[in-house]
Amino acid sequence: MLKKLLASRYRLLAFLYLLIIGVSFATRVALLIASFRQLDPNPFQFLGIFLIGWFSDTLMSTFFLIPFVLYLWLIPNRLYYKKWFRFITYGLCFVATTLLLFNAVSEWLFWDEFSTRYNFIAVDYLIYTTEVIGNIWQSYPIVPLLIGILVCSILVLVFSKKRLKNDETQRFRFGQRSLITLALLLLPVLVFLLGSNGAKKFSNNQYASELSGNGIYDFGSAFIHNELDYDQFYAKASTHDIFTAVRKAVTSNNSTFLSDSLTSITRKIDYPGAQHNYNLVMISVESLSGDFLSRFGNTEHITPNLDSLANQGLFFDHLFATGTRTVRGLEALSISLPPTPGQSVVKRPKNENKFSLGSVLQSKGYTTQYIYGGYGYFDNMNYFFGNNGYQVIDRSAITDKKDIHYENIWGVADEDLFTLAGKTFDANYKLGKPFFSQVMTTSNHRPFTYPDGRIDIPSHTGRQGAVKYTDYAIGKFINDSRSKPWFKYTIFVIVADHCASSAGKTELPIKNYRIPMIVYAPGIIKPQTFSGLTSQIDIPPTLLGLLNVSYTSKFFGFDVFHTPASQRRAFISTYQNLGYLKGDQLVILSPQQKIEAFKVDTNSFATTPIKSSPLITNEAISYYQSASYLLRHQLYQFVK
Structure with missing residues (x-):
């Protein structure tokens, strides 16, 4: 036959x-x-x-x-x-x-x-x-x-x-x-x-x-499997156990829980003294790996402006991105949530009115904005930010062609994005209110093209040129801002959305999730280096701490300056593998209830398989399972 x-x-x-x-x-x-x-x-x-x-x-x-x-x-x-x-x-x-x-x-x-x-x-x-x-x-x-x-x-x-x-x-x-x-x-x-x-x-x-x-x-x-149900695919524990563990994990010396409800992590965060109504400008930089900066050992000198700002500001050298894509970084920087399996919350249905940094600052009298050099329908950014406490300003706001020196498929060149941002901040200042604006860059992205004559690396020759051009644009923006009346009242935060590459010999190569963050505000923030383990989800509450904002919080992240070193941890992930880094151990949760554990070399970040620690494994399960629970039951909402 x-x-x-x-x-x-x-x-x-x-x-x-x-x-x-x-x-x-x-x-x-x-x-x-x-x-x-x-x-x-x-x-x-x-x-x-x-x-x-x-x-x-x-x-x-x-x-x-x-x-x-x-x-x-x-x-x-x-x-x-x-x-x-x-x-x-x-x-x-x-x-x-x-x-x-x-x-x-x-x-x-x-x-x-x-x-x-x-x-x-x-x-x-x-x-x-x-x-x-x-x-x-x-x-x-x-x-x-x-x-x-x-x-x-x-x-x-x-x-x-x-x-x-x-x-x-x-x-x-x-x-x-x-x-x-x-x-x-x-x-x-x-x-x-x-x-x-x-x-x-x-x-x-x-x-x-x-x-x-x-x-x-x-x-x-x-x-x-683009979206995965945590309870169906991952190792889990009882609802009582996971929330008991998470409530303990997010406790800080200035927090008080507002409810005895089993599934509530809502707590009051108190800072003594008055709120500092400084402006806050967060520049989230596309694909800015830590390895690009000289502070992390780079010898190519492609980030001279960022290297200088790192020496003049508060520099975080043990900060880890939660994921490998922009939407995952935007999720962490806005709603301070561990990376739940599948797609980022930014692109999920029913993602409105989440508890966000924008919503908190808006409730405290701030003008809050998300500024993007491309068209914000991409990756659902317009809808997400527009429905979570931010006014969205994207490429469509640039109506004068003279303000565009160069653009590619992703949007205008970073220098043109910062021109738009500067004009927006001038308008904000005239309103007499403090403002919080998150600015998302695009130039450090293939095809790596940018205006000619700005740097000594020709356009379209590779990522090093794109990194150096973005560095140039940020340096120019900071220098131009010095003459603005709002400059001395502004805290600038420069942080990566994720690394340029997350590929490695292991499923979650820790070193490739390490990103830089610089907090620059001469006269407000003293130059120093913070080497404590920090997760990208810790950035929103840490920034609120720098502003001395007392608020009611649902954030999973915490102010690293008010948290003991023993509580610090980081989350790293792909869309399926969920990593939890604490001390010198990494636990990875994967579908089919798979659990792996590794010992981490704190210098090289190389990993060696070990038997999982019940304590750290339980913490990992508790964080990820409880975050998925709150999202699924619409309990991570902002309530005025």
């Missing part, structure tokens, strides 16, 4: 399966060569990459071949075996080959940017096709790549025509084809119900695990 199938029209499926395996194998080899230095010299690791990779490719093929299975089922024999009809089959093979090669190139570009197969980032990119396609068009030689793909597809078809020919005497009637189709379509159903891409997690080396995956299959998995 199998011999007859391979001689019949179903020969097409065998050809396409081998084509999938061949293109996937070549893609895997190319990615392996690009990442070879990151892999361990272990022959079993390489064996796993290719054996599990073949398995992943086979799982993907069951879905990719569905339209061809239907095609072979529905086309009657009297039509299929016409000589002219074979050109339709050739055409379908050409389309399939082009799609596979296009995906291979796309996987290469995605790997080049994120050092991983397709994941939830790729799923998000489906929503914002204008920005993503524009970014790709501006970043890569798209026309030559497309021409190359088409030429390769034609060559594959030319050399494969003979192999596509089948024995016309081996015909199957419609009823027979129906049974074959039913069996073939049962395969993707079984894969959907029973399959998993968990097999690729065969190695502790994250690069090896990603290489053993299949991009298309991983994309489908990420699409299905």
Whole structure:
């Protein structure tokens, strides 16, 4: 029967399966060569990459071949075996080959940017096709790549025509084809119900695990699991136990709980004396890894202005981002919430009226704003900030073309963003009220383009140039602000949204979550370095502490200057893996109730697997489970 199938029209499926395996194998080899230095010299690791990779490719093929299975089922024999009809089959093979090669190139570009197969980032990119396609068009030689793909597809078809020919005497009637189709379509159903891409997690080396995956299959998995229910997928404890632990963890020497309710972390934060009505300007910088600054050992001198400000202000050198994307950073900087699994709250439904830094300061008499150099519909920023205590000002507010020196698909150049911000602050000052404005930069993002003549690195040559240009724009903004009447009453906070890259040999490479923060306010903040462990979610309450604002808090973060070192911890995450760093231990919570623990070298941040500590594991579960609980039950709301 199998011999007859391979001689019949179903020969097409065998050809396409081998084509999938061949293109996937070549893609895997190319990615392996690009990442070879990151892999361990272990022959079993390489064996796993290719054996599990073949398995992943086979799982993907069951879905990719569905339209061809239907095609072979529905086309009657009297039509299929016409000589002219074979050109339709050739055409379908050409389309399939082009799609596979296009995906291979796309996987290469995605790997080049994120050092991983397709994941939830790729799923998000489906929503914002204008920005993503524009970014790709501006970043890569798209026309030559497309021409190359088409030429390769034609060559594959030319050399494969003979192999596509089948024995016309081996015909199957419609009823027979129906049974074959039913069996073939049962395969993707079984894969959907029973399959998993968990097999690729065969190695502790994250690069090896990603290489053993299949991009298309991983994309489908990420699409299905883009939002995860904590209670269903993660290790958990009783509601009583988790909230008891969290209430203890967020207790500080100046806080008092306002309710004995089991699920309440609402507390009064008191600071002695009057509120300091300084203006607060938070500059959240796109992809500003700590390693770019000389304070972290960089010798390229690409951040001279930030290095200078770090020496003149309050510098945090053990601060860790909660995630790997801008929306995750914006979530931490606005609502001070641990990174719950799946998508950021910024992009989730029912994300209105959350307890936010903007809402707190607005209730204290501040003008509160979110200022962005692109169009704020991207990543749902307009809706989130507009419904959580901020006035949104984005690219559409720049109506005079003279105020735009350069723009790309992500928005205007950072210097033009700061021109908009400066004009906004001038208007704020005239109102006679203190203001809080969060300014989100965009220039440190592929395609890494910016106005010519600003720095000594040409535009469009790489990330180092983009970092140095953003540094230039921030330095120019600070210098221009010195002549403003509001300058001496303003605290400037410069902090990264996340690092430039989160890829590493482990699933959560701690060092790649380390970000800088500078608090600069001459005459207000004394220059010093704070080396205590700090999470990105601690920034909102810490800033409120610097302003001496007493308020009712639901924040999971706390003022690090009023919290003992023994309570300090940090949260790092992907959309699935939830990390909890405390002292020299890291606990990682993953789907299927998986718990891993590592000992952390406090200097290099290298990790070594250890047996998990019950105390720290319980704290990790309590933080993440309680945060998910409050979101799910709409209990993390701002109430005036």
